[in-house]
Amino acid sequence: MPDQIVVRDLRKQFPKVLAVAGVDLAVAAGEVFGLLGPNGAGKTTTLEMIEGLTTPDAGEITISGLNWRQHSQQIRARIGVQLQATSLYNKITPREALDLFGGYYPRRRATEELLELVQLKDKADAYHVTLSGGQAQRLALALALVNDPDVVFLDEPTAGLDPQGRRSLWEVVRRMKAEGRTTMLTTHYMDEAEALCDRLAILDHGKILRSGTPAELIAGLGIPSVVELTFEGRAPDPSAFAARLGAAVEKRGDIWEIPTPDPRSLLPRVFTTIESERLDYNQVHVRRATLEDVFLQLTGRSLRE
């Protein structure tokens, strides 16, 4: 499948910070591609350079074989963008906004169809100021789809939404994929990245640390499982325990985490050590490793920190 978005050695220096320090990536047509990283990692700057909002200091961007220098209007006609905060006129209704934005494009989807897609039929004629956060977010998504785009960019599409709102937004993204659109999104939710993205790039300090499918990234850890110990109240210092166990124990918040390639042989040793250390623990869980663990291993920090 041809690559729909190709980015080579993208760089952007802001007055006080090097926001993007050489990013390369390629997104295949029809793929859902995620940029995952903590706040300030350079996700939004990268996305905005690809969207043509921010001019890069260096690097090449190609979208459907077109570049911003020569074909800016053609690119804009074919992409759909949801910005992190979309501001509209206060007293415009969703129907009017969709009609208005639709009019900017050579090709457009019917307003009714879009209202249906994002479940805003009831609020079609309400002023924008009266919409809830989730409704405004869904309208922003509908606006990003108004031109029947080949490529859709979503910046933190579920930020600030309740769990139900997030699920219904995921549904829309899956439908976009089914319709054959290429989607590029940023998120700092691992579950979202795992649930939605075909491929991911993990970004920190303006650089891609690793990229691949969620399964590849997790498998790349070499430690498919994590044994977790929880405590009543605060977790004690794990260094003595780790020394006796003979394995790395990481304290994260109020739990201990012991990553392992082989939980079957580790678990009996954990219980023996608990006995001999007289550890006052609460529960033991074994879970499979997640993208969060990948991120932790790559950066030494938690995604949420």
Next chain:
Amino acid sequence: MTEQAQASLPNPLELLWRQFRIEWRLYARDRGAMFWTFLFPLLMLFGFGVIFRSGGPPALTLVRVEPAQTSARDAAFVKALEESHLKVLTLPAREAEARWQKGETMAQIESVGGGYRLRLNSYLIAQGQVAAQAASQAFLIAQARLNGAPEPERIPVVIESPGHARSASYAAFLVPGLIGLNLLSMGLFAVGMVTVAYREKGKFRRLAVTPLPKWVFLLAQILQRVTVVILQTALLLVAAWLAFGIVNQGSYPLFAALVVFGTATFLAMGFALSSFASTVETYGAISNLVFFPMMLLSGVYFRLDSAPQWMQTAVSVLPLSPYLRMLRSVFNDGATLAGHAPGLVILGVWAALSFVLAVKRFRWV
């Protein structure tokens, strides 16, 4: 495929028309904007126009402290006072003092020894001085009558505007002032404030990722504001004509040209000023700093003749005062712009400066 996409982008003129219509529709929904643009100038015109309808100040009341005994001289004095259109209110000393302390008395005459003394309220000094002059004149007349000498003659007074205009009422003075004020607030608020808000809230960014040409968006906004100004001015002119019989005394093309010139100047000022603030809060402070001194000191509501010379000089180089002088010359006095070269230069410099700043410093994000 590529050519096809390019060929089928919507026609910019059609986009401009659509954008212009939606700007108007949304503007009409904003009740605050509707009030300040259309209703407020009319309220100011009717309010002040009616209060100062007679052209001169309302009848002045002079409080007279009742003397222990009324002499022949007192009686002659009171008669002369009443003849000079002063309303004389004679009160016992205690009541007069109570009224004075409440601040209701502007001037009070009392008997002291063998003569009289006038007390003027320092807060109402302008009216008080008029009353004092009338009282002095009445005193001379009363004395002449008692002495059997010929009465001093009164000089007839004619009220007329500086340019011998026919419509000489205060409302006529106010109409060009309000038109100028409308242009200023259109530039500072409907253009400048809106630009800052759009930039701060990221609306420009949202538009920048669509193929809508930026000039179409800006031009639609400018055209909408210009039509607002045209409507506003027309409304004010019609209201002034219907309610006060005020009509333009000068050339309509010249008047229209001045309105266009003012619109362009204050529009550019709004855009220029918007580039100096990145948040609506900062812009609010900056724009009020510009708006209020101009509104109060540039001769919108009153002339600044009694202000210190340095202040008059300072205000005269701001764009609104020469603009209003020119507008009044044409509208009230039916004159041309002959003799307004310095004003035209001042306004021209402001327009050019604002335009250059607006173009050089305009930011979308």
